Each structure stands twice: as C-alpha cells, then as structure tokens.
Amino acid sequence: MWRDLAPVGRSATSGGYFRQPWTAAESELRAWFAEQCAARGLTVQTDGIGNQVAWWRPDGEPAAPGVLTGSHLDSVLDGGAYDGPLGVVSALAAVDELRERGFTPSRPIGVGTFVEEEGSRFGLACLGSRLVTGATSWETARELRDRDGVFLADAVTDAGLEPDTGLLGLDDVGCFVELHVEQGRDLVDREAAVGVASRIWPHGRFRFDFAGEANHAGTTRMEDRRDPMLTFAATTLAADEGARLTHERATFGRVRVEPNGTNAVPSRVTAWLDARAASEEALQSLVDDVSRRAGDRAGHDGTTVTVTAESVSGSVAFDPELASRLSALGRSPDGGTDGWPVIPTQAGHDAGILSAAGVPTAMLFVRNPTGVSHSPAERAETADCLAGVTALADVLADLAR
C-alpha cells in the first residue's frame, strides 16, 4: 500500500506532497482507497464532499454501533508522506491482521477517511469532520474560497462529487480511533514505538491585516513611509519571543504582500498566526499579547493592524477511560504488557472534532524519530509503523470483541 501511495501528488523538486482536497491527486487517493476496500470485500460509501467509510460487518446485522478507525489522505502544501496516510494504511492493515488472526468482530469495524483535514486549501482545518459533526455548517463552508478565489462548493462539484447527496452519518459510530504519526518527540523521549493521546492543546488561526501606504521604494524618505512590512516583521519576532517565554507555540508561516513589487513599499501585508497553548486561557493571553505588540508597533510605523480569528479549536480531552483502556493494551518489545505512554499533542486532528461532538474517541501515535512534520523530511521507521498496525489491531479487537 505504501508503494502505491508514494508517487501520488509528490513534488519532483522537494520530494514533498501536494495533496490538496478536490484536486487530481486527492481524487486518485480516494479511488485508491475504494479499490483497497473492494479488495477486502468491503463496500465504500463516499459522501457528498468526499468523506469515505467502509464497514466490515460480521454476518447478521449486529445490534451494537461500530468501531470506526482511519485518518485523512490530504496533505499540507509540500508535506510529508505519513501525516494522514499512515492512519489510513494502518487501518486497512489492521483489518488484514485481525482476519489473519481469525478474529470475528461482534460489532462492525469501519475504515474511513475525512477530507481537508489540513485546511491547506480552504483555511479551515478538519473541514470534513467538522461538517459531519455539524461543528461547521454546509451553508458556511460552501462560501469558503481558496487562494484562487474558487468557492468550496464549486471545488467539490468540479471534483465529481455531489454535495447535495448529504454527509456521512455518525449514528453507526460507537467510538473512533485514529492512528497518526507523532509530530513531536515525546515518544522518542519515552523510548516507545506507540503512544496514546491524552488531549489536544487548544489552538487557532488568526489573520493579521497590516495596512499602510504604497509608495516608491527609492524616492520615499524612510521617515515619510507607512510600511506594513515593518509592522509584520516586528510582530513575527514578538510572536516568536512570546511563545518561547511561555513554552507555547506561535508561528507566522503564511504571508501575502500587496503589491509585492521589489521597488514599491507595500500597501498591505496579510499574515496568519498559528497559535497553540496548554489551556484556552493561555492561548487567549498569547494571542492578546501578540496583538497588543502588533498594535504598538503599528502606531510607531504609521500603519494599522486588525486581527481576525479565522478558526479556534478549544481544548480536547480524549475519553480518559478509553485512553487508559488502550494504554493498558500496550505491549513491550519482549511481548509483555507494560502499557503505552499517554501523551498530549499540540496538533489538531479529526479525532478532536469527533471527541468534541461527544463520540468516545482515542488516538494512537507512532514514533517519529526527528519529530519533523509538515515537511518532506517527516518520517517513521518501518518497525515502528508495523508496531502501530499491531497496536491498532489489538485495540480494534478489544473494542469490537
């Protein structure tokens, strides 16, 4: 399966992946997933926006709601191979392993994927799971535009999907387990191949609009300028400093400059702050601090700044009973069961959206030797990936026994 996926949406230049939702690369991944399910005798259902699920139902319609596992297939711009696909491939491989073990589930096991988890095209992360849970309405989502001004509703339709046919329902989902490559190094520190998530830090995306006055870069005296690039630059350094002091996260990774000409002082700089902290109060305080420092600098530069929260996700505490039940399944390399470590994450996931919607939810992480993620350099050792599959199979067997 990994070999199938390797070339899809891959940049020959960077080696990274461009698997934006409702593009050719993502359609190919969706077709691949349907083939994989069909090869296992599972029928995939694709909803109106491209979320997919295939249920392995034991003979006779079971009474109990099922155990859903899976992740996402889209990537950030120039992302790594593992973020998303590892959870999907591991879900399919875990089904294979359960069948090899001769396991017969007493409740259905579903394998699924959610679209636009990264928010790399329309700016709203976990869009597929937000729509399924109702955290975001279709009326709001359909009006989102990508960088080229394409409406989400048109992108979905152009990809051959029919949004009016409805979304996946959660009535069949008794619980959700998402396996994901770790995006930090907690498991390296704990010397464990696999871990269980305790919680997700609250986080958000905040748009900073810095406005000044376009002018000639040669003839305009420095003291006559109102240059929003300076305000942006000072704000970027302030955000970095603020997050370092409090051990939180603040990043300006996306910028748009107008008119973006070499010999013109910009009229406008738009930049997006990604901010994350251990509590919702701490996140608010971090963003308030960056906004205040941006405003102070704008006063100095003769510019203005406005800050808009584009998406904010509250703190997610995964079901503690489920987490400790999963952790207790942990096998050590010698076959003992000394438990998997329970660790927090600073990254948002579809699992967080489902958890917030009241679905009992858990996450498994697979060790990432460098912690690098959202980068072509992201990786995981094959042995750890295989340990992840075994762990996921153990978890599914426990939950669907």
Added chain:
Amino acid sequence: MWRDLAPVGRSATSGGYFRQPWTAAESELRAWFAEQCAARGLTVQTDGIGNQVAWWRPDGEPAAPGVLTGSHLDSVLDGGAYDGPLGVVSALAAVDELRERGFTPSRPIGVGTFVEEEGSRFGLACLGSRLVTGATSWETARELRDRDGVFLADAVTDAGLEPDTGLLGLDDVGCFVELHVEQGRDLVDREAAVGVASRIWPHGRFRFDFAGEANHAGTTRMEDRRDPMLTFAATTLAADEGARLTHERATFGRVRVEPNGTNAVPSRVTAWLDARAASEEALQSLVDDVSRRAGDRAGHDGTTVTVTAESVSGSVAFDPELASRLSALGRSPDGGTDGWPVIPTQAGHDAGILSAAGVPTAMLFVRNPTGVSHSPAERAETADCLAGVTALADVLADLAR
C-alpha cells in the same frame, strides 16, 4: 489623451494600474500610442520587443541627429497614473504646442516609449532601454522568467512581437529628454512646478534567500525550529534601521514564502531588497551591513542566507551643460525666466540608461504634491502638468532650433 488612458489596466478594487509588459493592457497602450502618432501625421516604428518611436522630420532630410523625448507606458503592480504615461502624453502635447506656435524644427524631434521600465514582470528595470543601449544583451534577457515561469522571449512573441526583427537604433538620437512626475517632494519644498534632474542615486535589487526547515507549526517546540521567517523579519527591521541612520533607502517590498501554509514553519523565504544611496560606496556599505546582520541572525535561527545582486545601477550624472541649459529656460509664473531648480532623484529611469550609454540626456520633473509614487494615490495637479508640457516644448524648441 489622459481620458483615453484612464481606464486601461486599472483595478476596480484599488484604482491602481496593472500595466505589465507584454500583457493585454500594455498592447492596448502601444496601439493607442501608434494612433496618437498617426493622428499627428507621424509614423511609428515598433521594434522587436515593443519599444516605439515616431519622428517628426522637417521637410528635407536633416543632417543633424534628432532630439528624442518620451518615457514609458508600463506600470508597477498597482501603480499610479502618472509614472511613465505623463512623459509620453507630455511629449505628444509638446509637439502639438510647438506646431501651434508655428515652430519648424531644424533637426528631427522624436517621441518614444521604452518597454518594461519598471521591471515589474521580469525583475530587470529599464529593460527596453538596456537592450537598446546594449547594457543588457538579448541572449541574457530572453532567458529571464516572470513569476509564472514564462520566459521573456515567449512573452514577447505571445504579445505579437518579433524579437528577431531587431531593436531601435540610437544612431538617430542626438540627445534624449525624459519628462517624469517627481517621486519625492523636492519640488514641493522648492515651490516649483517643474525641475531639472542633476543625477540618479546608484541603486540595486538584491535577492535574499533564507533557508530553514519546514516543520509542524503546532508540535515543533520553538527551540527545535529553524524558521527562516524569523531571519527575514529581523533582516527587514535591520535594513530599515540601517537606511534611516544614513538617510539612504532600503526596502523589502517583495516576499515569497514556501510552502506558505498557516500550520507549517516555512522551509524557505525569498525576499528582495531594494537599496539606494548617494554614492556607490555608500550603497555597497548599506548592502554589506544588511547582509552581515542577516547572516548573524541566521546563525541565531539555525537558518542560512545567501545574497544575490539581481541588478545594480551605478550612479548617473546627467550631462551638466545640458542640465544648466535647460534650467536656464525656466519660466516663473509671472513669465520671467528665473530658472528651474536642479534636483537629484533616487529613482531609476530610461534616461539614466541612455545617459550611461553616452547619449547626452536630461530629465524634467513635474511637481508631485504628496511625493507618493508607485501607488494608486500618486498624483499631480493639472496646472503643473500643463506647465510641464510648456517646459518640454520650450526645451525641444531650444534643442531643435
């Protein structure tokens, strides 16, 4: 003429102009110029890349080389109405005024336009005059690419031009006079509608490539990052500070970020420094200082920076005899001749390229009440524009008498 030009390439949003070379807007301007010349009985010659000239030749082929005037029709991205077109319109209007005066030139008077003066598409300012003078070779220029990766040679051909048919010659040009809206406020300070250029500051465009490591904006600890956005931000502030201290100019107005995603630490930031100073030594010292401070910060951020000079224009001193001859023609509002002020400029012009190539060259400036340029807010009073036309007619009459 001004009414004809007003809508061409204008943004409905900003009111600014997008007249990039070899685009539809610029082709329309070229056709307009040819029509204007034809309406005056002048035949326009268009060279292989779109430079244009029309000669008003008195009866009988004159012995002396001619007096060329004109400017450019392209704009920066989201530029003003006056930068370029004012010189072209004034040239045509000055011919009209000379004819109304019943003036018969004893040497030819040419009206012309040079392409891609701003370098807004292919990054090399004054490209048309550089090619005509040989300051840049066609072999070099043809390989330049715009932001979409289009080769200059293809852009020229796609605009219906035939680069192989050759370029305008300068053999017919005895001297060149360019009228231009002022891009600073020296004439406001001098309370003069019109001025004469003494010199152009040396200036250049320097590409800063900041490289780091893409990573997840949430899970990567601040201390584990190699974020080139921080190095760029610190360099932007350092450049501003350096130029303020020395009364020079340093601007980062153009930036490209990869992958430019909200939730990813960038792998690479490319930014262009526009730097200008009163002497070539001072310019070098300014750029060296910014580069050194960028390198220091890169060491701190775990990133790297490389600096590439994309174009550097040396200091230009316009023909001093010509400048003082023109200045002496200056009329005061009451009709006296107390001379036009002679002022330097920090902006590059085709006049600078022709001057450096040995063509006796002069520039007239028309007062700009705010000094704002390279901006939709750029403007000039109609009375000052008309004073500019009269001044240019006086200059042409003096030089072609």
